[in-house]
Structures are given as C-alpha cells and as structure tokens.
Amino acid sequence: MSKLFVDASLQKKLASGVQLLDKHDISTQTPTNQLVFLYSPKSAFLGTAYLSEQNKGVGWFLSPKKLKLDVAYFRALFEQARQKRRAYENDSQTTAYRLFNQDGDNFGGMTIDRYGDYALFSWYNAFVYENRQTIIEAFQLVFPELIGAYEKIRFKGLDYESAHLYGQKAPDTFTILENGVAYSVFLNDGLMTGIFLDQHEVRGSLVDGLATGKRLLNMFSYTAAFSVAAAMGGATETTSVDLAKRSRELSKAHFMANDLPLENHHFVVMDVFDYFKYAKKKGLRFEVIVLDPPSFARNKKRTFSVAKDYHKLISQALELLTENGVLIASTNAANVSKAQFKKQLEKGFGEVKHTYLDFKTLPADFASNKADAQSQYLKVFTVKVEQ
Numbered sequence: 001m002s003k004l005f006v007d008a009s010l011q012k013k014l015a016s017g018v019q020l021l022d023k024h025d026i027s028t029q030t031p032t033n034q035l036v037f038l039y040s041p042k043s044a045f046l047g048t049a050y051l052s053e054q055n056k057g058v059g060w061f062l063s064p065k066k067l068k069l070d071v072a073y074f075r076a077l078f079e080q081a082r083q084k085r086r087a088y089e090n091d092s093q094t095t096a097y098r099l100f101n102q103d104g105d106n107f108g109g110m111t112i113d114r115y116g117d118y119a120l121f122s123w124y125n126a127f128v129y130e131n132r133q134t135i136i137e138a139f140q141l142v143f144p145e146l147i148g149a150y151e152k153i154r155f156k157g158l159d160y161e162s163a164h165l166y167g168q169k170a171p172d173t174f175t176i177l178e179n180g181v182a183y184s185v186f187l188n189d190g191l192m193t194g195i196f197l198d199q200h201e202v203r204g205s206l207v208d209g210l211a212t213g214k215r216l217l218n219m220f221s222y223t224a225a226f227s228v229a230a231a232m233g234g235a236t237e238t239t240s241v242d243l244a245k246r247s248r249e250l251s252k253a254h255f256m257a258n259d260l261p262l263e264n265h266h267f268v269v270m271d272v273f274d275y276f277k278y279a280k281k282k283g284l285r286f287e288v289i290v291l292d293p294p295s296f297a298r299n300k301k302r303t304f305s306v307a308k309d310y311h312k313l314i315s316q317a318l319e320l321l322t323e324n325g326v327l328i329a330s331t332n333a334a335n336v337s338k339a340q341f342k343k344q345l346e347k348g349f350g351e352v353k354h355t356y357l358d359f360k361t362l363p364a365d366f367a368s369n370k371a372d373a374q375s376q377y378l379k380v381f382t383v384k385v386e387q
C-alpha cells in the first residue's frame with residue numbers, strides 16, 4: 001500500500017471532517033487512481049484515502065482506519081446508508097430517492113439513486129469506476145429487491161456516459177412516485193433522468209398547497225416538475241419556461257402521468273430574459289414565481305452566473321409578481337454560500353418589502369457532510385413580497 005505524507009494544513013482539514021482532497025492538498029508526483037495510507041508530517045497514521053481526478057478535487061479521505069475495499073466493506077456502508085433512509089423506504093407515496101450520497105455516506109465519488117425498482121449509479125472518477133464490480137456485488141446483497149441498474153459516467157476519459165449495468169432493463173420511460181405525484185423518468189438517455197431528486201421537499205411544499213388557487217411561473221423549468229407538483233397541489237394555471245426544445249415534450253409527459261388536463265398549463269421554449277420582457281409587455285402577472293437557474297450558463301446573447309447575476313432574476317421577477325406574491329429562489333451552486341446567495345436576493349429586492357417564509361437545503365436522503373459546506377450545495381428561499 002502506498003504511503004502518503006501530508007502537510008500540517010491537510011492534517012488539520014481532515015481533522016475538521018472534510019473528506020474531499022483538493023489539488024493543492026496533494027503533491028503532483030503522487031500516482032493517481034490508487035488507495036493510499038495517509039501519514040502526518042510526524043509519521044502518525046491518519047487514515048485511508050484514495051486518489052483520483054474528478055471535476056472537483058483529486059481524491060477522497062475514507063476512514064481513520066486501515067481499509068481494504070472489499071465486498072464486506074461496501075456492504076457495511078450500504079447497510080448503514082439503507083438504515084438512514086428507512087422513512088423513505090416505508091413511504092409508499094415516494095418511490096424515487098437517493099440511496100447513497102458521496103461523503104455524506106462516507107464514500108465520496110459515487111452516488112446511487114433509486115428509481116422505482118431500479119438503481120442508478122453515478123461514478124465521479126476512474127477509481128470508483130475501476131472498483132465497480134465489488135461495489136455492485138455488495139450493493140446487490142443489501143438491495144436484492146432492486147431488479148436492475150444503470151450507470152452514469154461523470155468523469156472524462158470514457159467513450160460513453162450512460163449504460164445498462166446489471167439485471168433487467170427498464171422501459172425507455174416509466175413513472176416513479178414522489179409525495180404521491182407521478183413523474184415520467186428515463187434511465188438511459190444521456191446524464192439526465194427527467195427529474196432532479198434533490199428538490200423533492202420543494203416540490204412537496206407545492207403539492208402541500210403553497211400554490212393552491214394560484215398562477216405559477218416556473219423559470220428554467222427543465223421538465224416542469226415544479227409546475228406538475230403545483231398543479232397537483234391545486235394551482236389554477238402554470239407557465240413553464242426553458243430554452244431547451246425538448247423540455248416541452250418532457251414536461252407534458254409529467255402532466256400526462258398524472259392525468260392532468262393541459263389547457264391551463266403552458267410550456268414556453270424561450271430564454272427566460274426574453275420571456276420577462278414578453279410577459280411584461282403582455283401585462284401577465286403571477287402569484288408564485290420559481291427561479292431555479294443553472295449555476296452558470298452561456299448562450300449567444302449573454303452569460304449568467306448565480307454568484308454575480310442572480311439579483312437580476314429577482315428584480316425581473318418582481319415586475320411580474322402580484323401583491324403579496326411568493327418567490328421561490330433556488331440555486332444548486334456549490335461555490336455560492338447561503339450568505340452570498342442571500343446577498344444576491346437582497347440586492348434584487350432593493351427597497352421592496354419582503355418576508356422570508358422558509359429556507360430549505362438538501363433533503364435527508366441527500367446525506368451531506370456537515371463539516372464541508374460545499375457538500376450542502378442546494379439553497380432554496382421562499383419569500384413573500386409585499387408590493
């Protein structure tokens with residue numbers, strides 16, 4: 001086993017509970033894609049980690065013990081993860097949720113989601129990918145009732161990004177349940193699946209009546225999951241806006257999965273900033289507006305980053321919001337802290353009087369590492385606006 005001597009700053013970071021290793025933590029001479037034993041500058045044993053390049057980071061700390069990554073090790077991890085999620089398992093109204101979440105479940109670089117009777121594995125680096133036979137074997141011992149699985153490749157270097165992994169093949173599209181609402185999903189078409197599972201509590205608040213009797217505008221709507229949740233919760237009308245052409249057909253599939261008539265639900269393929277202009281000109285107004293942009297986007301006309309530009313979404317949305325309307329402002333930008341995000345909101349509100357009703361971060365199935373703020377990337381404020 002390779003020994004790796006770390007400097008005092010990494011030793012301190014690990015002691016604080018952070019598991020993700022950054023590029024500047026590790027000497028560039030260390031060979032990557034391997035398990036290593038870490039030692040302090042004074043040669044004290046610190047624990048086991050693995051090194052492998054990812055989109056973010058170059059490896060993960062795993063345990064203060066000397067580990068062997070065998071079936072028994074992963075089996076124990078999966079048993080703990082399953083135990084944590086009994087409430088989801090026992091809820092017959094929700095059949096899709098995260099089963100294993102990176103460092104929140106003490107093994108970074110991998111997530112596993114449940115979609116009905118199927119599992120979806122996401123590999124974030126070549127090292128977990130190389131260990132996947134052991135991982136799958138352990139997983140099947142702990143979750144024998146899941147009949148098949150798919151995988152997503154979330155690192156560079158392979159010639160595919162999505163594939164069937166084991167067991168039965170799933171239909172091209174099928175429905176899962178969340179808070180009693182049906183969503184149409186697909187497990188083998190690119191990296192997306194038709195729904196972002198980390199938002200299930202926000203959708204839950206819409207199902208529970210946040211938009212009952214109201215008109216809702218859903219900006220950056222992707223498959224309009226927020227609109228479907230709102231419609232099931234009694235919203236009278238929804239408008240979903242997304243730039244991607246395919247979003248319209250995928251949005252309709254979610255509505256149809258719930259037998260919702262489409263008359264009062266509109267799907268607009270347009271840049272949100274163009275839609276703001278259009279809606280203002282037409283005098284359209286909404287009681288609830290959801291804003292959920294990507295962290296960073298660049299198109300022909302402009303670039304948008306949550307860190308710098310979110311306030312523009314707020315100020316634009318205010319012009320379309322009715323008196324006492326509600327804004328749901330969401331971001332998944334890991335590089336923007338809750339405080340920085342709130343600053344963007346405040347800049348957007350300016351002098352407009354508003355009250356914070358609710359704040360949500362990741363739901364319990366997206367177990368996060370409390371010691372690492374980056375691991376709790378989701379931030380969602382619900383704000384009532386008196387204007």
Ligand code: SAH
Pocket residue numbers: 195196199219220221222223224225226241242243244247270271272273292293294297299
């Ligand atoms: N709110 C969605 C997830 C949004 S993902 C949900 O809950 O499922 C971000 C979406 O923003 C993508 O579907 C992308 O097509 C869209 N998008 C990015 N830039 C945009 C723009 N300028 N105008 C409209 N949509 C945009």
